[in-house]
Amino acid sequence: MIPRHVTLRQPHMQHLIDLPEIDEMSDDELRTLEQLMAFVVDQDIEDPEASDIRAFCALRNQSSADLEALSSAMQRLEMPEEFMAEVDEVAAAIRHRTEFKGIPKGPNRGYVREVSVPPEELPADWQVTLRKLHKLGTLDRMQSRLGMFAWSARQVGLPVDLGCIEALQTFYQALRKRSIDYQNAQNQKKGLVSDIDTPRWAYLRGTWEELYRFARAHGCHHETLEELGITFQTLRAKEDKQSSLKMTKVMKIGSASSLLAEARQMLTAANDVERADWRHARRNCAAAIALGIGVPARPLDVFEHHIFGQGLFYEHGAYVFRYHPQKTRRTINEPFEVELAPETWSPFIDALILQDQDPRYLDDLRAKAIAEQRPLYVNYNGRRCAYPWYSAQWAKVTGTGGHIARTLIYDEMADLGEFGILYSKNSVHHFTNQIGDKYRSGQAIAASRRIAKSAMMTRGLDDDISAL
Numbered sequence: 001m002i003p004r005h006v007t008l009r010q011p012h013m014q015h016l017i018d019l020p021e022i023d024e025m026s027d028d029e030l031r032t033l034e035q036l037m038a039f040v041v042d043q044d045i046e047d048p049e050a051s052d053i054r055a056f057c058a059l060r061n062q063s064s065a066d067l068e069a070l071s072s073a074m075q076r077l078e079m080p081e082e083f084m085a086e087v088d089e090v091a092a093a094i095r096h097r098t099e100f101k102g103i104p105k106g107p108n109r110g111y112v113r114e115v116s117v118p119p120e121e122l123p124a125d126w127q128v129t130l131r132k133l134h135k136l137g138t139l140d141r142m143q144s145r146l147g148m149f150a151w152s153a154r155q156v157g158l159p160v161d162l163g164c165i166e167a168l169q170t171f172y173q174a175l176r177k178r179s180i181d182y183q184n185a186q187n188q189k190k191g192l193v194s195d196i197d198t199p200r201w202a203y204l205r206g207t208w209e210e211l212y213r214f215a216r217a218h219g220c221h222h223e224t225l226e227e228l229g230i231t232f233q234t235l236r237a238k239e240d241k242q243s244s245l246k247m248t249k250v251m252k253i254g255s256a257s258s259l260l261a262e263a264r265q266m267l268t269a270a271n272d273v274e275r276a277d278w279r280h281a282r283r284n285c286a287a288a289i290a291l292g293i294g295v296p297a298r299p300l301d302v303f304e305h306h307i308f309g310q311g312l313f314y315e316h317g318a319y320v321f322r323y324h325p326q327k328t329r330r331t332i333n334e335p336f337e338v339e340l341a342p343e344t345w346s347p348f349i350d351a352l353i354l355q356d357q358d359p360r361y362l363d364d365l366r367a368k369a370i371a372e373q374r375p376l377y378v379n380y381n382g383r384r385c386a387y388p389w390y391s392a393q394w395a396k397v398t399g400t401g402g403h404i405a406r407t408l409i410y411d412e413m414a415d416l417g418e419f420g421i422l423y424s425k426n427s428v429h430h431f432t433n434q435i436g437d438k439y440r441s442g443q444a445i446a447a448s449r450r451i452a453k454s455a456m457m458t459r460g461l462d463d464d465i466s467a468l
Helices: 004-008 011-016 020-024 027-042 050-059 064-076 081-099 124-135 140-155 165-189 201-218 222-241 245-253 256-270 276-294 299-305 342-354 359-371 389-398 404-412 414-427 433-439 442-462
Strands: 312-315 318-323 336-339
Touching: 011 027, 027 050, 027 064, 050 064, 050 081, 050 359, 064 081, 081 276, 124 140, 124 201, 140 165, 140 201, 165 201, 165 222, 201 222, 256 276, 256 342, 256 389, 276 342, 276 389, 299 318, 299 389, 312 359, 318 342, 342 359
Parallel strands: none
Antiparallel strands: 312 318, 318 336
């Protein structure tokens, strides 16, 4: 702690040094008073108000205890009652934010493993292969599907062996039934009469793809690879003929531009909400939807890279996202980079920086967020939003997770033809036709075909065959 005599020698304390009240102050009171005086001078403030006190607390990392010491110091100096009330109000708000535990949602359902075995119960040689794959960045889905296969095999007394045809057949039927039951249950929750008898082939295809990938890495026999490969290709063909749930949801959501307009309305409406924690949460949600359109990132990248000073920067008056996405970091050398148009996107990011602070402090608060490498999305108490939070915001607004934004971008740009498709691929970090087509809905593909047909007809009308 700085000695009292050193504190009192600071230039911004000279006008207070001879006051008898200074001698009566405790070290904490004097310290917080000196920090406030320094802040007032730095910001060229003549008459501090509540907004200045809030900014002082944020920029100088003041706690509610610090504000209580400041309030006590101000009382000794007999500051006006109105100002003291503002200091106490800010102290109460900081205390509420610090102690905030979230909005009660009732007890969480305890997780019970029902159709899978834990990784440590998989065959020992499988665990060795999985550890090698994890070092290469393999996702957890493979481990999860192997656990489901092992559980299915053990339930009927079959060996946990990918070469066992009977075990694979049993697993296939279990997955098929689980997918059908899930679809019917979801429809019944909506009050719909449901008699679906076909699974979502994408669910089975994804599972068999993971089994096949593991079998290749594990060095399984050729016969096992061939059997898994045939089933995988069959399921992929079935999936191609089945309308994607994602495309169905796209039609219900609407366009990217209409969703962006809704996000703007949400951001504006948040200012009228009475409670500070609710205002904070609604601004977060509005920004998640809007920025999901401008930067249609995968949830994992939002969690790991959408951080001030790491994957999110402020350059020449605009916000820039620049990082290597997790999924493509080994296949695409160039980083994903998007500079957002300030007039469209900056209000959302600025709102997450400011929350209820006075806009005059935006530059300082932004610099602080970058210096501290603060995550873009934080809870009201300042803690980082959990990994599932981003998708939950999209599901709350659109009925599905944030991944749908990638398809919305393709559809939004479809009217620009192949230029639009190329733009979309860049915005979602796609560089192959195969992946691009996967994310294009029927609407986008049809639009491209209409443009191509129109262009051909126009060229046909302009051609002067007499010159041939």
